[in-house]
Amino acid sequence: MIKAGIVGGAGYTAGELIRLLIHHPKVKIDFIFSTSNAGNKVSQVHQDLYGSTELTFTNQVNPNIDVLFLCLGHGNSTSFLQKNEFNKSTKIIDLSNDFRLNENQEFGDLHFVYGLPEMNKSTIKNAQAIANPGCFATAIQLALLPLAAEELIQGDIHINAVTGATGAGTSLSATTHFTWRDNNFSHYKTFVHQHLGEINQTIKSLQKSFEQEVYFIPNRGNFSRGIFATVYTDFDGTIEEAYELYESFYKEAKFTHLSPNEIHLKQVVNTNKCLIHLMKHKNKLLVTSAIDNLLKGASGQAIHNMNLQFGFEEDLALNLKANYF
Numbered sequence: 001m002i003k004a005g006i007v008g009g010a011g012y013t014a015g016e017l018i019r020l021l022i023h024h025p026k027v028k029i030d031f032i033f034s035t036s037n038a039g040n041k042v043s044q045v046h047q048d049l050y051g052s053t054e055l056t057f058t059n060q061v062n063p064n065i066d067v068l069f070l071c072l073g074h075g076n077s078t079s080f081l082q083k084n085e086f087n088k089s090t091k092i093i094d095l096s097n098d099f100r101l102n103e104n105q106e107f108g109d110l111h112f113v114y115g116l117p118e119m120n121k122s123t124i125k126n127a128q129a130i131a132n133p134g135c136f137a138t139a140i141q142l143a144l145l146p147l148a149a150e151e152l153i154q155g156d157i158h159i160n161a162v163t164g165a166t167g168a169g170t171s172l173s174a175t176t177h178f179t180w181r182d183n184n185f186s187h188y189k190t191f192v193h194q195h196l197g198e199i200n201q202t203i204k205s206l207q208k209s210f211e212q213e214v215y216f217i218p219n220r221g222n223f224s225r226g227i228f229a230t231v232y233t234d235f236d237g238t239i240e241e242a243y244e245l246y247e248s249f250y251k252e253a254k255f256t257h258l259s260p261n262e263i264h265l266k267q268v269v270n271t272n273k274c275l276i277h278l279m280k281h282k283n284k285l286l287v288t289s290a291i292d293n294l295l296k297g298a299s300g301q302a303i304h305n306m307n308l309q310f311g312f313e314e315d316l317a318l319n320l321k322a323n324y325f
Contacts, residue, residue: 002310003030003064007080008071009057010034012166013095015046016299017069022053024303024317026310027067035059063087067306070094071299074194081107091309092129093302099131100198115305117314118253119145119202124308132305135227135297136161136218137195141202142256142274143231143287146249148206155234156212162219163227163293187219226265227293235285242278242285250276254314255296255304263290272300272318295320 004021006014009032021027032042038059043049045057063086070077070092077098086092092110099105099112106112113127114120116138124130133141140159147153162185193216204210221228235242243258250256256274259267263275268290279286291297300318307316 001026001028002066003028003062004067004069004306005029005031005033005062005065006069006071007033007061008073008076009042010037010045011071012294013298014069014071015048016294017071017302018042018046018053018055019049020299020303020317022049022055026312026316027306029055030062030065031058031060032056033058033061061086063090065090067091067093067309069302070096072096074098078107091127091306093132093305094130095132095298095302097134097194097198099129100133100137101201105131114198114202115301116141116202117301117304117308118142118250118256119206121308124305125311127309130302130305130309132298132302134195134198135291135293136163136193136216136229137198137202138297138301139227139229139274139289139291140195140199140216140231142291143229143276143289144199144203145206146246147233147235147285148203148210149249150245151207151209152235152237152245153203153207153210153212153233154236157214157231157233159214159216159229159231160219161216161227161229162221164221164223164225166225166294182222184222185219187217190217191215193218223265225292225294226269227291227297228265229289230286231289232281232284232286234283235280236283239278239280239285242280246276246278255300255318263288265290266324267322268292268296270295270323271320272296272304272315273322 034057037057042055074096077096110129112129112131115130263277277288
């Protein structure tokens with residue numbers, strides 16, 4: 001049994017992380033750090049956990065845990081680690097964007113490995129520190145990895161992806177209120193979203209010659225959770241060759257699956273799956289991918305990474321069923 005600590009315990013991703021970890025047969029939650037909720041029961045904030053746990057939030061950390069999950073806002077993980085020291089053997093999984101890019105992956109004695117299991121599984125197994133990928137970045141990269149691995153991306157990449165309201169976190173803003181989101185749809189951070197950095201980095205790590213543009217339009221949907229991404233680019237092969245390429249690349253992937261039929265969000269929400277569908281139109285290959293932004297795009301992927309780090313079965317505590325109706 002390993003001991004886990006969670007920092008930034010009041011947010012959506014932390015709530016999902018707690019829900020999964022209290023049912024993980026090889027993990028005991030040692031502490032859940034939240035300065036604003038110290039002393040309160042976790043179930044007061046994460047109300048789906050009534051009857052499942054009596055854990056309380058704390059403003060104290062135990063430096064001798066086995067694994068630390070950082071569920072802090074972007075930019076805050078670095079400052080937290082500067083102020084708090086942990087055992088040299090403590091494994092760290094950061095869910096912010098602080099350590100995802102190559103130039104930011106060194107922190108003191110730590111080297112953060114990019115935690116996309118479909119690409120870096122063997123490296124993750126031996127890593128002490130993991131930079132968990134972004135949610136949009138996860139869905140989009142999984143749509144492109146097989147093409148990049150065979151150096152088949154020859155033209156610009158066009159991406160249109162929509163995320164649910166939980167993608168914005170728990171802090172209120174003008175565009176997160178129900179009255180604004182309900183019966184509404186909009187784009188934001190068009191062509192400049194922060195996840196483009198890690199997307200480009202991954203493509204170039206697999207296809208050294210990649211110099212094309214990645215055009216990304218992120219959208220806000222009027223649903224709670226999930227990401228639905230459509231990605232298209234030039235492709236000279238047939239649809240049969242595309243499917244063969246993707247099936248070969250993902251044949252050992254535990255959670256990424258190809259569908260012969262068109263996909264939709266209800267198939268993946270509340271699961272750690274990524275579903276992918278392919279379509280050929282003239283000289284374009286359209287790749288559609290769908291994930292749950294809080295699970296495959298955040299906490300579920302973090303636990304997948306932890307399972308790999310500690311030599312557990314990959315899907316331990318992650319065999320989740322979609323709430324289809």
